[in-house]
Amino acid sequence: MFTARKSDQTRELLLRAAFDEIHRNGFQAASLSKILADTGLTKGALYHHFPNKTALGYAVVDELVTNEITQRWLAPLENQDDPITALRTLLQEAGKSLRPADIMLGCPLNNLAQEMSPVDEGFRERINHIYNVWRGGIAQALMRGQANGTVRTDVHPGETAAFLVAAMEGCMGMAKNAHDPDLLFNCGKSLIGYLESLRVAPKPRVR
Amino acid sequence: MFTARKSDQTRELLLRAAFDEIHRNGFQAASLSKILADTGLTKGALYHHFPNKTALGYAVVDELVTNEITQRWLAPLENQDDPITALRTLLQEAGKSLRPADIMLGCPLNNLAQEMSPVDEGFRERINHIYNVWRGGIAQALMRGQANGTVRTDVHPGETAAFLVAAMEGCMGMAKNAHDPDLLFNCGKSLIGYLESLRVAPKPRVR
């Protein structure tokens, strides 16, 4: 019962190899032959599990990418009293955990968004859905922060969440291109500075 | 003397068609055949002016993309006393001038950066050079603003410039994917809010 069916395993194998190949070269330049070589499988296996290359790409977005975003950026935000501190922690943890090789490959979601959204509507819809969920999660966290007095009440949760996600992806994109860890660090510092500016100023002590 | 040599004209024609095709599909997916069909030229012309596809892409970056960034984002910043107002104006003008079709294609520089920087070092170096110039121009403007008292002295010009460029590209990328003009508008609002937070607070009137 706990052992996945072998068929599901090879499907997962294909998905992960596709994710890597797409992460490295983008979807359009991703080579099915390369994916098959990496997995040791053949065209027969691939086209048994997926009707075509596009469907494979969709599955990568719907399953792997969606999962990574929600687990890494949304789940830790739920049931948090102080969303600004929580977001700050997430940013700092991400900064520490990212290996240089990961930085140079960039955010898989952003990569796909920039490449595919003008080219394929199916990709665009799926990617946009993830971004909507992402923005929504941050907006809700900000609203909770406003309710319990940790976030300034004059910030617009939706707009701010959109900007935060945009700025994060922008910083990742810069670092990806710059090959300079300091740049990501500096961008992150400014981003955290902006984040902290959303916080309600602590009450001054009466002395 | 004022009429460009015909050879230069066809080279320019190729460059502009290549820019469009790359802007639409990315460099790797850009089809030379499509470029030639658009221009009415043939392989002979293309490979007379450029040794290969990569060199054509490099020329697009070195000439067209560099020019667009400097003219649109850097030249208007020079000799400006109030960099924050100047940047704000640039952002608002860009927001108004961008047609929906342009938004959906994204920033040509960012597109190339995300696609090519992990794949081709030549592209990465060229793109990074443009970004360095861009960041440098904004940083210098911020420093001038600090010197004449329009920008807070506690902001780090370099870090802030890096974050501003990153956030701009991030906002463009979001809007490109969202197909929602409001999103770009909202992101822009937050970005301008951040920009204004860098300004020296006006001296309170003595009443």
Next chain:
DNA sequence: TATGATACATACCGGTTGGTATGTTCACAG
């Protein structure tokens, strides 16, 4: 006006791509 280089056009090539049609193995139900 003769000459040679420049500026293209035409035809062709090997390699890779995504996709398909057919074969084969294997697990499992009857």
Next chain:
DNA sequence: CTGTGAACATACCAACCGGTATGTATCATA
């Protein structure tokens, strides 16, 4: 034990890719 469909493997295909070799017209120059 047998049959039957799922789960692959193998072989093959047309289309397109970037690139090249060669031919030709045009233009500058002497």
